[in-house]
Amino acid sequence: MIKELEQWHYQEEIDSIKTPQEWEVVNVSLLGRRGKLNQLFQKLKDLPEKERKQAGQRLNQIKREIINLLEAKKKEIDERKKSIFVDPTLPGRKYPQGTLHPLTYVIEEIVSIFSSLGFIRVSYPEVEWEYFSFEALNMPKGHPARDDFETFFIDFPEDKNYGRMLLSPHTSSGQNREMKRVKPPIRMINIAKTYRPNWDATHTPMFHQFEGLCIDRNINVTHLKGTIDYFVKRFFGDKRTIRLRPAHFRFTEPSFEIDVSCGVCQGQESQREKCRVCKSGWLELAGAGMVHPNVLRAGGINPHEYSGWAFGFGPERCMMMREEMKIEDIRILYSGDVRFLERF
Numbered sequence: 001m002i003k004e005l006e007q008w009h010y011q012e013e014i015d016s017i018k019t020p021q022e023w024e025v026v027n028v029s030l031l032g033r034r035g036k037l038n039q040l041f042q043k044l045k046d047l048p049e050k051e052r053k054q055a056g057q058r059l060n061q062i063k064r065e066i067i068n069l070l071e072a073k074k075k076e077i078d079e080r081k082k083s084i085f086v087d088p089t090l091p092g093r094k095y096p097q098g099t100l101h102p103l104t105y106v107i108e109e110i111v112s113i114f115s116s117l118g119f120i121r122v123s124y125p126e127v128e129w130e131y132f133s134f135e136a137l138n139m140p141k142g143h144p145a146r147d148d149f150e151t152f153f154i155d156f157p158e159d160k161n162y163g164r165m166l167l168s169p170h171t172s173s174g175q176n177r178e179m180k181r182v183k184p185p186i187r188m189i190n191i192a193k194t195y196r197p198n199w200d201a202t203h204t205p206m207f208h209q210f211e212g213l214c215i216d217r218n219i220n221v222t223h224l225k226g227t228i229d230y231f232v233k234r235f236f237g238d239k240r241t242i243r244l245r246p247a248h249f250r251f252t253e254p255s256f257e258i259d260v261s262c263g264v265c266q267g268q269e270s271q272r273e274k275c276r277v278c279k280s281g282w283l284e285l286a287g288a289g290m291v292h293p294n295v296l297r298a299g300g301i302n303p304h305e306y307s308g309w310a311f312g313f314g315p316e317r318c319m320m321m322r323e324e325m326k327i328e329d330i331r332i333l334y335s336g337d338v339r340f341l342e343r344f
Helices: 002-006 010-015 020-031 036-046 049-083 102-115 173-181 221-235 293-298 315-320 330-334
Strands: 120-122 127-129 165-167 186-195 206-216 242-249 252-261 282-291 307-313
Touching (some): 010 020, 010 049, 020 049, 036 049, 102 120, 102 186, 102 315, 173 186, 173 206, 173 293, 206 315, 221 242, 221 252, 221 307, 242 282, 252 307, 282 293, 307 315
Parallel strands (some): 120 186
Antiparallel strands (some): 127 165, 186 206, 206 307, 242 252, 252 282, 282 307
8 A cells, every 4th residue: 555655646636736626626536525535544444553554654644745735736826816917897708699489580470460450369289189170170080181191199098079189280270269268259360389290391290380260240251361461461571462262171161272472573474484482473371261151160159140261371481481581491490500590
């Protein structure tokens, strides 16, 4: 053990200290309860009596030397700190400042636009029952949308009234809940995460959907078109226009696909063929239509007394269709790439 003590280079360890933090680390490693010195003292009991006395004396000598060296090093560090001039008027360090996700800004803007028309934002489950996602929306059993390849079903006991549990494939499931929650007139917007097993440049398994629902007496298609046109001009700019194309959705009748004029070529015939975005002058924006009478009945509303319209937007799609955003792949929104996010 005496040989081990003579080979212990504690002085070099203390001499290498430069900062108060380093001093604390070395002090604990040498003199702490589990430090090197205490470990050596505990080994004394295993030595023969003659060697134990000699080693004990040497350990006590080393302990005094370490204490003196550490005290001297601490004074040296303190003196050095006093000699360093610090200007307290200098500005502090600038640390990176986080921001909201760009999609959050888009959602807040959409909510603000529809709030100015009297629409109230609501929130409904993202883990939903089959009934609210399909039956209440006029989709019978066997409908293709209810296939396992189209919807994320959850391994959970089936309910005899509401069917299987799933990750909500659309925010339209909130329509039935809202009709049962309040009496008409209804002006609802619901923005939430939705889930479908798709993955490409324009689809992700999780995406946001923006649901609008308006129910009152004497509501017709002109109210739907006027509302969407107002939104498009507020969100995309005064030069953008919309058109309605006939479509088929189980929960609306009549149903429409809503297109918005391209922001790059402005829908001008002379520029369409050259346009890298649309090729036709129009971009598909959303699905919409007049609420189907069966959907109104499922919500406890008399379709002979009330009518209404509904639409479904994708906030991500709205964001991509702003020409200044220059987003070509929706997946980058969820990549966590700070280089992309810092642009906003």
